[in-house]
Amino acid sequence: MGHVPPPEACLASPSNDRAFPDIGLGPFFGGSVERRRMADNKPLSSKPGFVLVPPETTGILFSNQLRESLGLTQHVFQNGSGVAAGDIDGDGRPDLLFCAIDGTNRLYRNIKDWQFEDITEKAGVGCAGMHSSGAVFADLDGDGDLDLIVNTAGNGTLVFLNDGHGHFTRAPFLLNPGRAGESLALADTDGDGYLDLYVVNYRFSALMDVLSPGRFTFKVVDALVGADGPTEPGALHF
Ligand SMILES: [Ca+2]
Numbered sequence: 001m002g003h004v005p006p007p008e009a010c011l012a013s014p015s016n017d018r019a020f021p022d023i024g025l026g027p028f029f030g031g032s033v034e035r036r037r038m039a040d041n042k043p044l045s046s047k048p049g050f051v052l053v054p055p056e057t058t059g060i061l062f063s064n065q066l067r068e069s070l071g072l073t074q075h076v077f078q079n080g081s082g083v084a085a086g087d088i089d090g091d092g093r094p095d096l097l098f099c100a101i102d103g104t105n106r107l108y109r110n111i112k113d114w115q116f117e118d119i120t121e122k123a124g125v126g127c128a129g130m131h132s133s134g135a136v137f138a139d140l141d142g143d144g145d146l147d148l149i150v151n152t153a154g155n156g157t158l159v160f161l162n163d164g165h166g167h168f169t170r171a172p173f174l175l176n177p178g179r180a181g182e183s184l185a186l187a188d189t190d191g192d193g194y195l196d197l198y199v200v201n202y203r204f205s206a207l208m209d210v211l212s213p214g215r216f217t218f219k220v221v222d223a224l225v226g227a228d229g230p231t232e233p234g235a236l237h238f
C-alpha cells in the first residue's frame with residue numbers, strides 16, 4: 001500500500017483531483033476508477049466531518065425490517081444485514097447494495113450529487129426471501145467489472161457475475177450451502193491471480209429457537225418429590 005497523505009489532504013475538492021489519495025485499492029474494488037470521479041460527489045459542508053443527507057434527497061428508502069413473528073422464532077435473523085459499495089456500472093461513482101434479512105435486497109445506482117436510483121429489478125440482485133446477511137463487490141473473473149457475492153442465513157453464499165453495465169447473472173453454483181454466512185473477506189491467498197474467498201459462518205439456529213414449543217419432548221422416567229408430593233412419571237413437551 002502506498003503512502004497515505006494526512007487527512008487534510010484527503011478532503012474532496014472538485015477543482016483538485018490530485019487531492020484524493022491512491023490508497024492502493026486497485027481494480028479489484030474499483031479504487032482507481034472511483035478515485036477519478038469522486039469529485040462528482042461534492043462536499044456538502046466546508047467543515048471537516050459528516051453531514052447527514054436525508055433519504056428524501058438521496059432517494060435511498062431501504063429499511064431492513066424484520067417481521068416480529070419471524071424474529072421471535074429465528075433469532076439469528078436479529079443480527080441484521082450488511083451493505084456493499086462499489087461502482088457496478090463503471091461510471092466512476094460508487095453504487096450501494098443493501099441486504100435484506102427479511103425481504104428483497106435493494107441496489108441503488110449513484111446518479112450524482114448525492115442522488116441514487118433503485119435499479120434492483122433490472123440488476124437482478126434482489127434475492128427475495130433469501131435472508132441476505134451481507135455482500136461484497138469484487139472483480140472475481142478479472143474482466144474489469146465488479147461482480148457480487150451475497151451471504152445468506154440458511155440459503156448459502158451466492159455469486160453474481162456483472163455484464164459490465166450493472167446487470168448481474170447468478171452463477172450456476174452455490175457456495176456454503178445450508179449455513180448462515182455472516183461476513184466475507186477476499187484476497188488472493190495463494191498468489192495465482194484469482195481472488196479467494198473466506199466466509200465467516202454463524203449458527204443458523206439459536207438455542208431459544210431450537211427449544212421452541214413442540215420441537216422437543218422429554219419423558220420423565222423417575223418420580224420427583226415436590227411440595228405437593230411425588231410427581232408421576234410422564235412426558236413434558238417443549
Ligand atoms: Ca456507478
Ligand SMILES: [Ca+2]
Pocket residue numbers: 138139140141142143144145146147162
Ligand atoms: Ca468481473
Ligand SMILES: [Ca+2]
Pocket residue numbers: 187188189190191192193194195196
Ligand atoms: Ca488465488
